[in-house]
Amino acid sequence: MTNQLYRTGPIFLQYGGHLPDAYLSYKTFGTLNAAKDNVVLFPTWCAGTHRDVEWIIGPGRALDPARQFIVAIDMFGNGMSSSPSNTPAPFDRTRFPRVSILDNVTQQRRLLREIFGIERIKLVVGRSMGAQIAFQWGSYFADEVECILPMCGSARTSPHNYIFLATMKMAVKSSPDWLSGDYQGNALGSLQQFWLNADAWGFSQAYYRQGLHLTEKYQKTQDYLDRPLPEKWVDANDLLAQFATWEVADISDNDKFNKDFPAALRAITAKAIVMPSRTDMYFPPEDSEIEVRSMPDAELRVIPSIWGHRASSPGSDPCDIQFFEKAITDLLEARMDVKNEAATV
Amino acid sequence: MTNQLYRTGPIFLQYGGHLPDAYLSYKTFGTLNAAKDNVVLFPTWCAGTHRDVEWIIGPGRALDPARQFIVAIDMFGNGMSSSPSNTPAPFDRTRFPRVSILDNVTQQRRLLREIFGIERIKLVVGRSMGAQIAFQWGSYFADEVECILPMCGSARTSPHNYIFLATMKMAVKSSPDWLSGDYQGNALGSLQQFWLNADAWGFSQAYYRQGLHLTEKYQKTQDYLDRPLPEKWVDANDLLAQFATWEVADISDNDKFNKDFPAALRAITAKAIVMPSRTDMYFPPEDSEIEVRSMPDAELRVIPSIWGHRASSPGSDPCDIQFFEKAITDLLEARMDVKNEAATV
Numbered sequence: 001m002t003n004q005l006y007r008t009g010p011i012f013l014q015y016g017g018h019l020p021d022a023y024l025s026y027k028t029f030g031t032l033n034a035a036k037d038n039v040v041l042f043p044t045w046c047a048g049t050h051r052d053v054e055w056i057i058g059p060g061r062a063l064d065p066a067r068q069f070i071v072a073i074d075m076f077g078n079g080m081s082s083s084p085s086n087t088p089a090p091f092d093r094t095r096f097p098r099v100s101i102l103d104n105v106t107q108q109r110r111l112l113r114e115i116f117g118i119e120r121i122k123l124v125v126g127r128s129m130g131a132q133i134a135f136q137w138g139s140y141f142a143d144e145v146e147c148i149l150p151m152c153g154s155a156r157t158s159p160h161n162y163i164f165l166a167t168m169k170m171a172v173k174s175s176p177d178w179l180s181g182d183y184q185g186n187a188l189g190s191l192q193q194f195w196l197n198a199d200a201w202g203f204s205q206a207y208y209r210q211g212l213h214l215t216e217k218y219q220k221t222q223d224y225l226d227r228p229l230p231e232k233w234v235d236a237n238d239l240l241a242q243f244a245t246w247e248v249a250d251i252s253d254n255d256k257f258n259k260d261f262p263a264a265l266r267a268i269t270a271k272a273i274v275m276p277s278r279t280d281m282y283f284p285p286e287d288s289e290i291e292v293r294s295m296p297d298a299e300l301r302v303i304p305s306i307w308g309h310r311a312s313s314p315g316s317d318p319c320d321i322q323f324f325e326k327a328i329t330d331l332l333e334a335r336m337d338v339k340n341e342a343a344t345v
Numbered sequence: 346m347t348n349q350l351y352r353t354g355p356i357f358l359q360y361g362g363h364l365p366d367a368y369l370s371y372k373t374f375g376t377l378n379a380a381k382d383n384v385v386l387f388p389t390w391c392a393g394t395h396r397d398v399e400w401i402i403g404p405g406r407a408l409d410p411a412r413q414f415i416v417a418i419d420m421f422g423n424g425m426s427s428s429p430s431n432t433p434a435p436f437d438r439t440r441f442p443r444v445s446i447l448d449n450v451t452q453q454r455r456l457l458r459e460i461f462g463i464e465r466i467k468l469v470v471g472r473s474m475g476a477q478i479a480f481q482w483g484s485y486f487a488d489e490v491e492c493i494l495p496m497c498g499s500a501r502t503s504p505h506n507y508i509f510l511a512t513m514k515m516a517v518k519s520s521p522d523w524l525s526g527d528y529q530g531n532a533l534g535s536l537q538q539f540w541l542n543a544d545a546w547g548f549s550q551a552y553y554r555q556g557l558h559l560t561e562k563y564q565k566t567q568d569y570l571d572r573p574l575p576e577k578w579v580d581a582n583d584l585l586a587q588f589a590t591w592e593v594a595d596i597s598d599n600d601k602f603n604k605d606f607p608a609a610l611r612a613i614t615a616k617a618i619v620m621p622s623r624t625d626m627y628f629p630p631e632d633s634e635i636e637v638r639s640m641p642d643a644e645l646r647v648i649p650s651i652w653g654h655r656a657s658s659p660g661s662d663p664c665d666i667q668f669f670e671k672a673i674t675d676l677l678e679a680r681m682d683v684k685n686e687a688a689t690v
Contacts, residue, residue, distance in 0.1 A: 159553035159566045160545070166570055167512075167545045170538055174519035193515055200505070200512045205629045208504035221504045225511055281626060284550045 003027040003050055003080065006111040014254070017097020019087065024111055025080035026050065026073040029057050030065030032116055039121045040070045041137070043108065045128035045153075046242045047234045049080045055314045062325035062332075068122070073108050075129060077241030084181075084237035093237045094181035098244045101129070101136045102254055108133075109141065123331055125149040128282070128309065129242065132157075132249045135291075138268040139251040147331040148268070151275040151324060152309055154283050155291050156250040156261055161282060164201060165247045171197040172236050187236040191229055194239060199225065204279035204308035212306075265294035271334060272298035273327045277311035277320075301327060348372040348395055348425065351456040359599070362442020364432065369456055370425035371395065371418040374402050375410030377461055384466045385415045386482070388453065390473035390498075391587045392579045394425045400659045407670035407677075413467070418453050420474060422586030429526075429582035438582045439526035443589045446474070446481045447599055453478075454486065468676055470494040473627070473654070474587065477502075477594045480636075483613040484596040492676040493613070496620040496669060497654055499628050500636050501595040501606055506627060509546060510592045516542040517581050532581040536574055539584060544570065549624035549653035557651075610639035616679060617643035618672045622656035622665075646672060 008022045027050045032039065040063060042053045050072035057063045063070055074080035076099040084096035091097065112118040124134040124145055131153020138148040139155070154161070172178065175189030183190075199213075207213070208221070218224040251257070252264035272295055276288040285302050292300040305311035305320045312324040353367045372395045377384065385408060387398050395417035402408045408415055419425035421444040429441035436442065457463040469479040469490055476498020483493040484500070499506070517523065520534030528535075544558075552558070553566070563569040596602070597609035617640055621633040630647050637645040650656035650665045657669040 158550060159556070159558070160548075160550040162566050163541075163545045163553065163570065167516075167542055170541060171512075171515070171519075174516075174521075174538060176519075176521070193519060196508075196515060197512055200508045203505075205503060205505040205626075206631060208508065209632070211504070213504070221507050225508065281550075286551060287554070 003074070006107075006115060008107050008110065011103070011107065013097055013103050014100040015098045015248070017099075019082060019091055019097065022076070022082040022087075022107070024073055024076070024082075024107055026071055026111065027054075029054075029063075029070040029072070030068050032069040032118070036116070036118055037120065037122060038067065038069050039112070039116075039118050039123075040068045041108070041112070041121050041124045042070055042072045043104070043124070043126045043130045043133040044072070044075045044078055044080075045126065045130040046075075046246060047078070047239065048128075048130070049078055050074050052314060056321070056325070062328035063125075068332075071112065071116075073111065075133070075242065075245070076104055076107075077238055077245060079235055079238045083235070084241050085235040094240070096237065096241050098248070099241070100253075101132050101245060101249045101251070102140060104133055104245070105136045105140060108137075109144075119144060121145050123147040123149060123328070125151070125328060126153065127151040127313070128153045129246055129249070131283075132246070132251075135268070136249075136251045138270045138272065139264045140254065140256060140267075142267050142269050145270045147271045147273075147334075149273050149275065149327055149331055151303075151327075152277050152280055152283055152311060154249075154287050155265060156252070157247055158283075158287055162247055164282060165243050168194065168197055169240060169243055172239055178236065181237050181240075183236065188229070190236040191233060191239075194236075195229055196225065201281055202309045204281070204306050206279060206306035207308055210306065262294045265291055266296060268295050269297060271331060273301050273331055274298055275301050275303055275324070275327055277303045277305045277308060279306050280309045280311065282309045348419070351452075351460060353452050353455065356448070356452065358442055358448050359445040360443045360593070362444075364427060364436055364442065367421070367427040367432075367452070369418055369421070369427075369452055371416055371456065372399075374399075374408075374415040374417070375413050377414040377463070381461070381463055382465065382467060383412065383414050384457070384461075384463050384468075385413045386453070386457070386466050386469045387415060387417045388449065388469070388471045388475045388478040389417070389420045389423055389425075390471065390475040391420075391591060392423070392584065393473075393475070394423055395419050397659060401666070401670070407673035408470075413677075416457065416461075418456065420478070420587065420590070421449055421452075422583055422590060424580055424583045428580070429586050430580040439585070441582065441586050443593070444586070445598075446477050446590060446594045446596070447485060449478055449590070450481045450485060453482075454489075464489060466490050468492040468494060468673070470496070470673060471498065472496040472658070473498045474591055474594070476628075477591070477596075480613070481594075481596045483615045483617065484609045485599065485601060485612075487612050487614050490615045492616045492618075492679075494618050494620065494672055494676055496648075496672075497622050497625055497628055497656060499594075499632050500610060501597070502592055503628075503632055507592055509627060510588050513539065513542055514585060514588055517584055523581065526582050526585075528581065533574070535581040536578060536584075539581075540574055541570065546626055547654045549626070549651050551624060551651035552653055555651065607639045610636055611641065613640045614642060616676060618646050618676055619643055620646050620648055620669070620672055622648045622650045622653060624651050625654045625656065627654045 131150030
């Protein structure tokens with residue numbers, strides 16, 4: 001089965017723009033049970049799609065279609081849901097409006113309700129910007145979420161992360177083939193510059209020190225840097241749309257919390273495992289520590305990884321992936337334990 | 346007194362290029378004593394000059410002209426010594442050859458011998474690329490150096506640091522006013538892009554989290570990013586020349602050690618305090634830890650700073666600067682103690 005589209009109709013966005021005819025792309029795995037209490041929501045991250053979620057779903061794994069009903073939803077701007085690259089004029093390319101994390105969550109919630117009648121989610125799990133979505137779900141719709149597992153992400157984009165994103169925007173926009181966003185085909189130079197920047201930021205110093213980037217084909221660091229881009233990769237305007245979402249991410253910047261960040265964290269009553277990577281330069285563990293202190297039922301569980309921001313991503317260290325899957329299982333089973341206790345009382 | 350120039354005459358460089366008529370800029374502080382045993386060498390760092398060294402020299406300070414003879418020497422490529430911006434054609438601009446750390450050390454040594462008759466240095470102290478110079482002095486000319494204090498730098502540019510430099514080169518070269526290095530006046534766009542990249546990498550996440558970048562004038566992170574460049578700042582081609590030195594830095598890449606890095610470290614018999622910053626993303630403390638393990642008389646002393654790579658730089662946290670000055674004093678006095686002991690035997 002391929003991905004489905006949920007048409008939202010016209011939507012008005014948190015920061016003032018609107019889209020006359022938007023849609024979310026999603027894909028489901030497994031079967032929704034009668035009680036509708038086996039729902040795992042897995043939103044995507046920057047430059048990721050629902051296809052990048054599939055790798056961790058399978059028989060006998062923490063996310064097992066035999067037990068859970070897993071809904072992978074593409075983030076606005078990722079090229080699968082409404083994005084600069086697939087929206088007609090006048091909202092195409094750089095004219096695509098800023099969509100917030102809460103805008104994503106609001107439309108994801110409509111999708112779950114209207115398509116599946118789901119009003120309660122067992123677990124929202126996400127990495128990077130997907131973690132920002134998980135935090136936002138847990139805070140804004142606290143009564144509808146049992147557990148969250150935000151990994152390698154934050155509840156609010158930090159000042160350093162904002163500056164990092166400014167370098168990412170610069171990398172995309174400073175290539176001569178960018179043409180103010182009106183490139184034809186791919187802005188290959190933009191993507192290469194983004195790719196280089198992501199190499200420098202995405203993995204840790206220790207990762208490179210241990211030579212984990214080197215292969216038989218790429219025996220020197222410069223060869224590695226000269227490797228070709230992944231095929232059929234992201235669109236440059238789509239990347240910028242995702243950065244526009246990311247740079248203002250803040251679970252408290254809304255009518256419910258009015259920028260009271262600790263209050264927005266305190267509202268997260270879901271059982272949470274907050275899982276930064278020890279060596280992540282985008283989202284260092286210290287930010288997660290601070291967040292967890294205000295969350296009523298959260299555990300900080302740092303991935304002991306040298307893969308930096310890429311810890312537990314597809315193709316990364318199997319131990320990190322195991323660490324990630326154990327956390328999913330711990331959350332799902334802890335909840336079940338509570339239920340069982342209630343049943344025996 | 347202003348800076349002096351030492352003319353090297355034609356020099357042939359480690360990586361194959363040459364300069365027909367080069368010079369080193371330097372400035373001295375204090376008086377060389379009769380025994381010529383009060384020499385402190387303070388080489389500069391990337392985008393720094395001898396002017397940036399003066400701030401830490403003064404009466405009653407660790408580097409006191411009443412006691413030491415301090416020689417601040419400008420690195421090749423920094424705009425004061427021979428550089429792309431001050432060398433005539435055909436070695437101007439991007440035609441300026443790659444100068445190595447060892448090339449710098451070799452010419453610094455000539456300067457000290459020919460101008461002052463100095464054959465032995467009490468202390469080489471340097472930060473960042475200046476630390477790379479200090480390591481190189483201690484390794485290649487081990488018998489001529491009593492102490493080294495490499496701060497926020499490494500004995501060899503790590504693979505991650507190499508990739509970081511690739512993003513720095515990209516930042517400079519991808520601006521439209523770069524014009525392949527043949528810009529007129531300043532390539533202001535190049536410098537702004539470099540400046541932004543240096544903001545993202547140069548300070549730690551905690552530095553920005555605590556809002557140390559904000560002032561009355563710059564109350565938001567975006568305002569801070571929009572601040573004007575420092576006046577009379579660096580030249581874009583000069584920056585690239587310094588990156589060309591930096592990216593291949595390796596104290597063992599020479600005829601003496603033939604890329605045997607541990608051997609080049611073991612050769613450093615000087616008393617050393619190796620002083621990384623806890624939060625430096627250019628030169629993380631782990632690299633220094635590894636280096637110190639091979640050095641016969643070295644102490645690892647991590648600056649407990651959130652200023653990242655900028656720890657102990659001008660204008661940074663006074664505690665960090667005190668920490669730096671204490672290390673200078675410890676090195677200078679430890680040596681004196683040894684001498685006193687020898688004298689009483």
